[in-house]
Amino acid sequence: MKNFSFANRIQNINKMKSQDFDLVIIGGGINGAGVARDASARGMRVALIEARDFASGTSSKSSKLIHGGIRYLENMEFKLVFEALNERGRLFEMAPHLVHPLRFMIPLYQESRVGMGKMGLGMWLYDALSLFQAPEMHERLNAKASIEHMPAIRPNNLLGSYIYSDAYMDDDRLVHETMRSANENGALCVNYVKATGVNFGPDGKIQSVKCEDQHSKENFTVKARHVISSVGPWTDELGESIFKDWKKILRPTKGIHLTLPKHRLPLTSAVVMGAEKSDRIVFGIPRHEMIIIGTTDTDFKESPENVTTTPEDVKYLLSITDHYFPGANLTAHDIIASYAGVRPLVADGSSTEGKTSREHTILSDDRGITFVAGGKYTTYRLMCEQTVKAALKFFTFEERVTWSKSNTVTPLNPYTSVDAFQQAKVQADVWAHETGHSVEDMRLLAERYGMEGEEILNKYSSDMTYWQLEAAQAIDSTMCLHMRDFFARRVPLFLADRNHGVKHMEEIGTVFQEKLGWNEARLKEELHMLTEYMAREVEWKKHF
Numbered sequence: 059m060k061n062f063s064f065a066n067r068i069q070n071i072n073k074m075k076s077q078d079f080d081l082v083i084i085g086g087g088i089n090g091a092g093v094a095r096d097a098s099a100r101g102m103r104v105a106l107i108e109a110r111d112f113a114s115g116t117s118s119k120s121s122k123l124i125h126g127g128i129r130y131l132e133n134m135e136f137k138l139v140f141e142a143l144n145e146r147g148r149l150f151e152m153a154p155h156l157v158h159p160l161r162f163m164i165p166l167y168q169e170s171r172v173g174m175g176k177m178g179l180g181m182w183l184y185d186a187l188s189l190f191q192a193p194e195m196h197e198r199l200n201a202k203a204s205i206e207h208m209p210a211i212r213p214n215n216l217l218g219s220y221i222y223s224d225a226y227m228d229d230d231r232l233v234h235e236t237m238r239s240a241n242e243n244g245a246l247c248v249n250y251v252k253a254t255g256v257n258f259g260p261d262g263k264i265q266s267v268k269c270e271d272q273h274s275k276e277n278f279t280v281k282a283r284h285v286i287s288s289v290g291p292w293t294d295e296l297g298e299s300i301f302k303d304w305k306k307i308l309r310p311t312k313g314i315h316l317t318l319p320k321h322r323l324p325l326t327s328a329v330v331m332g333a334e335k336s337d338r339i340v341f342g343i344p345r346h347e348m349i350i351i352g353t354t355d356t357d358f359k360e361s362p363e364n365v366t367t368t369p370e371d372v373k374y375l376l377s378i379t380d381h382y383f384p385g386a387n388l389t390a391h392d393i394i395a396s397y398a399g400v401r402p403l404v405a406d407g408s409s410t411e412g413k414t415s416r417e418h419t420i421l422s423d424d425r426g427i428t429f430v431a432g433g434k435y436t437t438y439r440l441m442c443e444q445t446v447k448a449a450l451k452f453f454t455f456e457e458r459v460t461w462s463k464s465n466t467v468t469p470l471n472p473y474t475s476v477d478a479f480q481q482a483k484v485q486a487d488v489w490a491h492e493t494g495h496s497v498e499d500m501r502l503l504a505e506r507y508g509m510e511g512e513e514i515l516n517k518y519s520s521d522m523t524y525w526q527l528e529a530a531q532a533i534d535s536t537m538c539l540h541m542r543d544f545f546a547r548r549v550p551l552f553l554a555d556r557n558h559g560v561k562h563m564e565e566i567g568t569v570f571q572e573k574l575g576w577n578e579a580r581l582k583e584e585l586h587m588l589t590e591y592m593a594r595e596v597e598w599k600k601h602f
């Protein structure tokens with residue numbers, strides 16, 4: 059695949075200053091990336107600007123599930139669940155290296171808000187809405203079988219449980235792979251460029267987007283025939299900066315997650331835990347590299363940049379987990395890391411955060427901009443297709459015909475089609491034999507990159523360590539510009555390693571230094587930024 063690096067960023071910015079674009083997309087989370095991929099695959103000339111790192115907003119702060127959302131059945135959001143389950147099936151094919159099937163257990167107790175009968179109906183409906191295409195159908199277990207399935211679960215008052223299928227994923231990497239695919243189609247995407255406003259023409263229509271390069275502080279404009287806003291929880295902030303008559307559309311809510319080493323909570327499948335006295339649920343999710351517990355759902359009125367995990371958030375999640383797994387004796391000291399994000403929910407007048415719909419909204423304004431907000435990660439592909447369709451109304455009849463076909467159900471990366479991914483798993487041991495890397499590292503490379511692993515091994519020096527290969531690939535192929543962005547959103551070192559990958563900082567630093575031409579002072583500054591980021595993310599630890 060084409061390079062997508064620091065050098066490409068400079069080239070792309072230069073082209074943005076001089077060329078005209080059919081679409082200028084503001085925001086590089088999953089929706090911005092998805093719109094860029096969809097529109098560029100249709101043949102449109104596309105530019106995308108992201109104010110920070112790609113995926114640094116909500117798109118790296120999710121529960122990392124590709125799911126229909128069993129909970130939304132209670133809110134009667136059948137359309138959303140149906141679409142999400144359908145998209146789940148597609149994503150297994152589009153990105154098998156990022157989306158993995160996972161079994162979930164819902165344990166039900168005498169005191170649970172929902173009984174076995176009602177939950178059973180929900181389970182049938184869930185399987186039916188997936189058109190019975192789930193990796194495995196649901197099962198009903200009695201109390202004894204439930205304990206056999208999950209020996210660590212609290213046995214007192216347990217009535218039984220249901221086991222059903224959904225999936226977990228790498229949310230940040232899904233953005234990077236979608237962005238790479240857009241880059242492959244010819245979209246010009248750059249990070250660390252902020253949209254600061256728009257210029258209107260004499261007809262009152264938007265002509266261009268005002269941009270500020272967050273590194274050089276240079277201001278420039280990008281000519282746009284139509285603009286897409288995919289800024290998630292920043293939608294009202296951007297709307298207000300463009301239109302004096304903007305009416306707020308969001309009800310942002312905060313959600314946090316905790317990560318744990320796998321041995322501290324022996325989960326045999328994911329588990330759905332009900333919060334007492336509310337309709338909230340909390341997931342315990344066992345992944346390849348860690349366990350995630352989350353999430354919370356509380357109204358959040360500040361700017362999304364300010365979202366952090368508080369000691370109260372941590373206590374809340376620990377208390378629910380303790381209620382279900384008292385034998386684990388989890389404490390705050392077991393937690394490796396945490397992350398906090400803001401849901402860009404669309405305000406619908408609901409009484410509580412939990413009842414607010416997870417549906418998305420697409421709003422077009424005749425002055426030349428389409429806003430997409432809300433929705434689920436799981437349905438991003440469909441949402442982005444609908445967004446491009448809405449934007450096409452602003453183009454000529456001939457153009458609408460030329461660009462009518464969306465072409466986004468193909469694999470995000472040809473090296474990770476279902477077949478290529480399987481082939482890589484077989485090849486991993488051969489790579490180890492041929493290169494001298496450990497079998498364990500090569501299996502990890504195959505899991506994360508499919509057959510692109512072979513490309514990576516051919517591209518970079520055989521002297522490089524595993525984490526150096528990862529760093530080189532991130533810099534050259536995902537426009538990774540800072541060490542902080544690498545540790546936080548390219549590899550799971552910050553979230554899953556007990557010491558946040560600190561012991562690899564030096565070896566990784568040398569790759570950044572060499573590839574990005576940093577002197578010693580710059581490297582020091584980057585290391586400082588990284589440690590500051592880590593400290594801020596887990597500042598709540600001081601309270602325990």
Ligand SMILES: Cc1cc2nc3c(=O)[nH]c(=O)nc-3n(C[C@H](O)[C@H](O)[C@H](O)COP(=O)(O)OP(=O)(O)OC[C@H]3O[C@@H](n4cnc5c(N)ncnc54)[C@H](O)[C@@H]3O)c2cc1C
Nearest residue numbers: 085087088089109115116117120121123253290313435436
């Ligand atoms: C706690 C939590 C858990 C969730 N769990 C799940 C889940 O398990 N499964 C699921 O399907 N969904 C889940 N979601 C929902 C999902 O994560 C979001 O719907 C999705 O990530 C939103 O993506 P986005 O691209 O719209 O927004 P974002 O990812 O926030 O992207 C917006 C981007 O716009 C950029 N930006 C803002 N202003 C500007 C500007 N002026 N110029 C340029 N760029 C700008 C920001 O920097 C940001 O990167 C969860 C959400 C939360 C908060």
